[in-house]
Amino acid sequence: xxxxxxxxxxxxxxxxxxxxxxxxxxxxxxxxxxxxxxxYRTWVVGVRDHPRYWRWTHYEDACHGHRKVLxxxxxxxxxxxxxxx
Numbered sequence: 001x002x003x004x005x006x007x008x009x010x011x012x013x014x015x016x017x018x019x020x021x022x023x024x025x026x027x028x029x030x031x032x033x034x035x036x037x038x039x040y041r042t043w044v045v046g047v048r049d050h051p052r053y054w055r056w057t058h059y060e061d062a063c064h065g066h067r068k069v070l071x072x073x074x075x076x077x078x079x080x081x082x083x084x085x
Contacts (some may be wrong), residue, residue: 002026004038006059007066011073016074018046022066024059042069054080 004024011018024038034069043054054069056062071077 006040006062008069009066011070013046016046018044020044020066020069020073022056022062022069024062025053040065042066044069044073045075 002025004026006022006024007020008022011020011022020042022040022042024040027036027040038059040056040059042054042056042062042065054065056065065080068077068080072079
């Protein structure tokens with residue numbers, strides 16, 4: 001498995017630290033050497049005592065989704081919705 005970092009942010013809240021990470025995940029290359037598709041995820045750790053995550057299908061969606069998650073956590077926007085898989 002290969003991880004491709006997209007964005008990392010840390011927010012400090014009264015209850016503690018909130019970590020937001022967006023990255024791409026791909027399985028190892030197939031036997032014929034062709035790369036596998038990359039799926040993107042945004043993980044939030046430190047909110048309501050359990051992690052939350054969103055999945056994205058493209059790099060651009062992951063970047064936009066990461067910003068939407070930050071806006072939601074800071075009270076500047078609604079909760080983000082991941083794309084339908």
